Amino acid sequence: MLIEHPTIYLDAAGERTDALLIRDGRVQATGDDARHAASSDDETIRPDAACLFPALGDAHIHLWGFGLRVGTVDLRGMNADEALDALADATPRDDRWVLAANLDEHQFDDGQNLTRKQLDTLFPSTPVCIHRVDRHAVWVNTEALHRTRFDQIYNPSEAGHVERDADGEPTGRLVDAAAQTLTAAMPQADIAEDRQMFLDSARRLHNLGVRFCTIAFCSVAHLEMLTDLADDGKLPLHVDVLVDGRDPDFDRFLREGPIHRPRLRAAGVKFFADGALGSAGAHLLEPYRQGGTGLRMHPEGFLKRRIPELMEDHGLQLAVHAIGDAAAREVLDAFEAVSPAVRKKLRPRLEHAQIVAESDQPRFAELDVIASIQPIHLHSDAPWAPKKLQDHQLRRLFPWQRLKPATFAAGSDFPIDDINPWHGVAAAITRRGADGEPFRPDQALSRQEILAAYTTGAAFASHCEGDFGRLTEGHRGAVIALDTDPFGAEPEQIWDLQTCKLEVAPGNR
Ligand SMILES: [Zn+2]
Known part of the structure; x- marks a missing residue:
């Protein structure tokens, strides 16, 4: 034509x-x-x-899981009272759980809270689980703790936190490993439900002008689901997959090797070096304003050993979630242990790169590490970041200009944040937070730079730059x-x- x-x-x-x-x-x-x-x-x-x-790419997205369940109540932008009203109107799912997502306590009015006891009043015998907007914490009621036998299954030595009130009683808020322990014990989505969620989310993405994406976390079982869809010609976009490097079936993926099909590439592995900023789980070199330096997801030395192994011996692309500056350093050190030729060929990616120490900023370009950024997180995080971070940390938050000349690949991190890539483009050029205030606008990207990150950059990160990103x-x-x-x-x-x-x-x- x-x-x-x-x-x-x-x-x-x-x-x-x-x-x-x-x-x-x-x-x-x-x-x-x-x-x-x-x-x-x-x-x-x-x-x-x-x-x-x-057509645009989304270099970091989740199209199922992460609280994307059929019948989930969306609490985005609500304060605690609005959230309770929305939950009261919710119809439980077929499995009788009430599920909700995208709650953000920064939206609460002063003095407002959402506690296990409030949820118990509304739901004395129905289990309720609410995912925090970043998926690094949940709010639950007593019935949810009871049904999952949380007290018996949670090992407090893990990297997580059970919030308690003045009497030592759980408030119902569980962070990181504690949240993961609970959600892993809930009735799980079956593949049919996730397949439905994948197709629904992919259609939304398609309508926004996105034709290729990187699924930033995928189990080996879900990779089979995608392979089946590819074989049936049912993938609505080109899909690049980062497989969960901690999946119990990961060795099977290693044995069978990368997958290359029309519209499907699975040749990458995902690890998490730390948690998220909103729940003070991002691993920092120096303490948060309120103290603590966040969470480290792997024992010392793990990434530095495992990453070179997977890249050098197995030829896999590596992508590691690193939000805090300590996490970014740990990941850059691990990538540095890989030979330069292998790095150049496989294109390692550092996901999020939200806070980066000054001395580590040039290392992205030096080590051929792709900066996988989600500008919409700036829009979401800028209004409350000054409450969490110290001034010298804020000065290095979303340091985009300083990461140049690294290759940028831009994404949404949906459903943790807004799926619309055009919101991300606008956030990158204005650096305006949801409160309308610009946040360190000297670090803004130009239109050309951010549009490149959503096209050629995203394509480069997915090794599909010969297909997507340009119309030449x-x-x-x-x-x-x-x-x-x-x-x-x-x-x-x-x-x-x-x-x-x-x-x-x-x-x-
Ligand atoms: Zn993500």
Whole structure:
């Protein structure tokens, strides 16, 4: 087909053309060459849109799990009273649990709280589990603790925390390993439920203009689910998978080796070096404002041994979650233990890179480590970060300009944050928090830089830069139509940007 439009961007640098010839799913020619090469057999379309753009990627997303369950009550943006009202109206699932997600205590009014006892009043005999917005903590009622036999199964020596009131009674808030222990003992989603969630989330992503993504955490069993979908031709987008490096079945994945199918690549492994900032689980070099340095997920030396093994001996790409500066250093040290040639080839990724020590900032570029960033986290975290972090830590929070010239790959971290990539683009160029205040705007990325992170950068991180990220010859014809030109519009308009239908006004030549 021949696509004609006065503004067709070929890449995030803003290179333009006015025609694209796409045959067998690939761009064959652009501009006048495209018009000349087109024959009467090629359908011509002239989309009704402000511009056409290369399809975006989401370099870090979860499409099922992480509290994505059928019937989950969404508490995003609610204070404690609103959340309790929403829960009171909830219909329990088939398994009789009430599940909710996206609660954030920073949305609570002063003095408000949400406790086990409040939940018990509403739900004396129905188990309730509410995921914190970042999935690193849960709120539960007594029945949930009882049903999961939490007291018997939780080992307090693990990296977690059971919050207690002045009388030593659990408040119902469990953090990190404690939360994981409880959720692992709840009725689990079966593959059919997760498959449904995957397809639903992937459709949402597709509607926003995303055509390729990295699933930032996947069990070996779920990889089989994706492989089946790929074999049945049912993957709605190109999917790159990071397999859980702590999965009990991980050795099976190692034995069978990476998977490369049409629309599916599974050649990466995911580890977590620390927790999240909101629950003070990010591992810091110096204490939080309230004390404590956060959580370290692996014993000393584990990553430094395991990462070179998996990269050098197994040829796998590595991606490690590191939010705090101590975690980032631990991960960079582990990547440094891999030979430069292997790093260059496999493209290790550091996920989040939220707080990075000054001396570690240039190491991303030096060590060929991709900075996998989620600009929407700045929007969410900036309003409350000053309460958690000391000033010298705040100065190094989301230090994007300082990580240059590293390769950036941008993502949403949905469902932990907003799925809409255009919100991420707007947040990256304004560095405005949800309160409207700019947060260290000197570290903002330019439009070209953030759009590159969502296109060529995300494609590079997924080893699919020959297919996605640009509309130049040989690339897939993954083109999206936008109602707003991201190079010309105000950030507020980018925030509200909508994709348009591509197949509009077909005309004969
Ligand atoms: Zn994530």
